[in-house]
Amino acid sequence: MAEVVLEISDLRFSYEDGEVLSGLSMTLEEGELLALVGENGAGKSTLMELVLGRVMPQSGSLRLFGDDISRDAHHADVAYVSQDALRGYRHFPTTIEELLRVHCRFLGVDADVGELLARVGLEGHQRRRLGELSGGQLQRVGLLVALLKDARLILLDEPTTGIDQRFSEELYRLLRGMANEGKSVVLVTHHLSEAAGYVDRALRLARGRLEELPRDLWQGGAR
C-alpha cells in the first residue's frame, strides 16, 4: 500500500475578510500526480501556503509525511515552484550557471551544469543572465532549481503559464516520470485539458472545499 504523503482533514482557514477554506479534506499518496483546479481566488494559493507551513490553519489537521504540520515543521522533502518567485528572478543579477552552481554546492549535489540544462531543453544557455530569458525559459529554470532538491513532494503553482505547448508537454512528461519514480506531485493549473493525459486525479477547489472531478470529465489519466 502506497504511503500517504499529505493528509488534510476538515481544514479551515480565514482571512480578515472571510473564510477561504471551510472544512477541506484530501489525501495524496506516494507516486501520485494530482491536478488542482479552481477559479481565481478560490484558495489554491492559500492551500499551498498552508502545506508549506507559511500560514497556520484556524482548525483541522494537516499531516505531511505522517507528521502534524507546525511552524517548526521541516520541509526539506518539499519543493515548490511559484509564479511570484519567477517574476522576481528576472531582476536577479546572475547567470544560469552561477545559479545552478550555488544551488548544487549548498545541496551537496554533484552534477554537470550542461547536463542539468539539457533536462529542461536549455542546452548552451549557461552564460545567459536570468534577465535575458523568456518567460517560458525562466519557468524551466525555476523548475530545474526546485527539482535539484530531489524532494519527495513537489508543488507547482501554474508552471505552464506563459510557456508554449511543446514545453508544457515536456514538463508534464517530466512530472509523470517523476511520479512513476515515486515522487508525489500537486499541479495547480488552469489548463487541465492539456495535462489530462498525465495526471492521476483532478480536484476542484470551490466554496472552500475540494471535490474530485469525474475521470470522464478530463479524459482519464495514463501512466
Add this chain to the structure above:
Amino acid sequence: MLEYDFMRRAFVVGTILATILPLIGLPILLKRLSMMGDTLAHASLAGVAVGLCFGFDPLLGSVIACVVASLGIEAISSRLRSYQEISTVIVLAASIGLAGIFTSLTGSSNSISSYLFGSIVTIGDVEFLLVIAVATVVLVVYLLMRDRLYLSVFDPTAASLMGIDERRLNFTFSFLVAITVSIAAKTIGSLIVSSLLVIPVICAMQFARSYRGTLLLSMVLSVIFVHVGLVVSYYQNLKPGSVIVLIAVLGLSVAMFVKRK
C-alpha cells in the same frame, strides 16, 4: 598629500569601508530595502546624540542604536509581510525624533556635525582599530553565509524549504548592516553612507553579468569613488564624505549613459 599620516590613514580606512559596503549593499538592493541604510544611518545619529547626552562613547551609542534599529526593522517587517518597506519608515521616523530630542539636550552641535558629514581625515587610533575589527567580522561572516544569503535573496520561500533558517539569517545580516553602517557613518557621514551602500552596486549592475561579478565590480568602483573623492577633497579643501558621494553619483550617471549607448 600622502606625506601626512592622517591622509594615509584616510585612504586605508576608505579602502576598507569601500570594500565591505557593497557586500552589504547588494543584498539590501536586491531585497528592495535600500531605505534600510538611510534608516540605520539616522539611527546611528540618534545613538550618537544619546551617547553625548549621557556621557558615554558616541560611537558605541551609534553601534547600539543601529543594532536595535535593525532588529526593530526585522521585527516589524516580519509582522507586516505585505508592507515590509513600512518597517524602515517607522524606525526612520523614530530615529529622527530621538536624534532631534537628544541633540537639543546635549547643547553641542559640533560632535553631531562630525557624524552628519563624517570625519575620515580625523580618525583616531581606537576608531581605526574598530574599523579593521568591524570589517574583519563583516568579511568573515559574509564568506560563511554567502551561499545562504544568495539563495535567500534569490527566493526566500525556496530557501526556507532548503532548510535555511530565514530568521537567523536575516538577524545575522541585519547585525552586519548595523555595525557596518554605524562605523561608516562616523567616517564618511551618516547622511552619505546609505548612498555609498547602493550607488556602486547599481553602477556595477549595468555591466556585470553574474552576482559575483557584480559584487567584485562594485567593490572596485566603490574604492575608486572613495579614492578620487579623497584626492579632490584634499586639494579643494572640501568635506571628503560629500565629495565621495558626489563622485559616486557622477560615476553612476556616466555608467547609465554608457549603458544606454
